[in-house]
Amino acid sequence: MNDFPPDARPETKTVHVPRPVIEGSSPISMPIYQTSGFVFDDPALMAESMGRPDGAYVYGRYSNPTVRALEEAVAGLEGGTAAIATGSGMGAINLVLLGLLKPGDHLVAQRSLYGGTAAMLNELVGRFGFTVTYVPENDPAALRAAVRPETRLVYLETISNPMTLVADLPGMCQVARELGILSVVDNTFATPLLGRPFEHGADVVLHSTTKYLSGHTDVVGGIAVFADAGLYEKVWHFAIELGASADPFAAWLTLRGLQTLALRMERHCSNAHLLATRLAGHPAVTAVHWPGLPSHPSYELAGKLLSGFGGVFSFDLAGGREAGERFMKSVRLALLAPSLGGVETLVLHPATTSHRALSAEELRRSGIGEGTVRIAVGIEHPEDLWADVAQALA
């Protein structure tokens, strides 16, 4: 590969730079394979590798060693067989929905969904002839009643945004399995450290790696993890045509973030515990929606399914919309920003931002009030965070 003529001219030598072969040692950190394609010695191997996820690396949209390292790491954490990393969480969601469904198919989804997912389902219904039935995330009987001959899958979220409802994964996935439909679970809020949907019968687990898995608010990415190798291969073929693949640098940043996931999650959860408990006793607050509080409707289920209650929650201010907006302006340490799962604490006002597309009726049904504040708790010192929240409430 490197045996270009030694008497080549500068114009050629600048293009074909030498590539030292590393022998006798290897890098500690996973290298970034910043290349769009791969060179072959053997034309037959190249031809044969193009149509297979387990062939030699061919082209960046198909696979890349840095991206593969991330895929194997997350598949291993979730207890899945294989994974496909994508350019965003929505990319992973659409890869799976479009890769598994065809027009005319019916799917069942939980009522309370991530805003982008809810918008995409409306798009699928309006433009592509899908039908969707919405059921509560913890009602296997409602799922059973909703399934029809053309139902292909049920779509769930381990912990919902922003009311942090916990899905009854064992109950819902078991009904899906009995009735021969797939269960797809967005595990972004829980991460594989707090909850592992495959252990409860899920077929596909999705993440926005933008959030906790990368953890430093510096990358956008997603991943779809599969329990079954056949299903993975089917979706992989669609993935290379859809073109939703992850960039190697984004994959590398995510891998780097992943190395501290366990430490970060511990702190996110303990900080959220402290803030949620104190907010619940504050006179300006009428309700706190964190599944670690006994008053939360998912408290018992969360205790059984999750090994921690997560770092995102919401709370309702007595003063309604005006109080919500005032709180956003008054925080100093917490940043007014979308997203979650990073080291910094972020706040937002769902009624006017993440959930602005919902009608007043839909907002009411999802439990989001005019004075609801969502907080994605970071890893700062808990007393600094509490001091900030307390001064903003005052």
Ligand SMILES: *Cc1c(COP(=O)(O)O)cnc(C)c1O
């Ligand atoms: C952020 C998020 C998504 C979408 O991910 P992007 O990386 O923003 O495309 C999907 N599901 C959940 C639960 C999320 O929080």
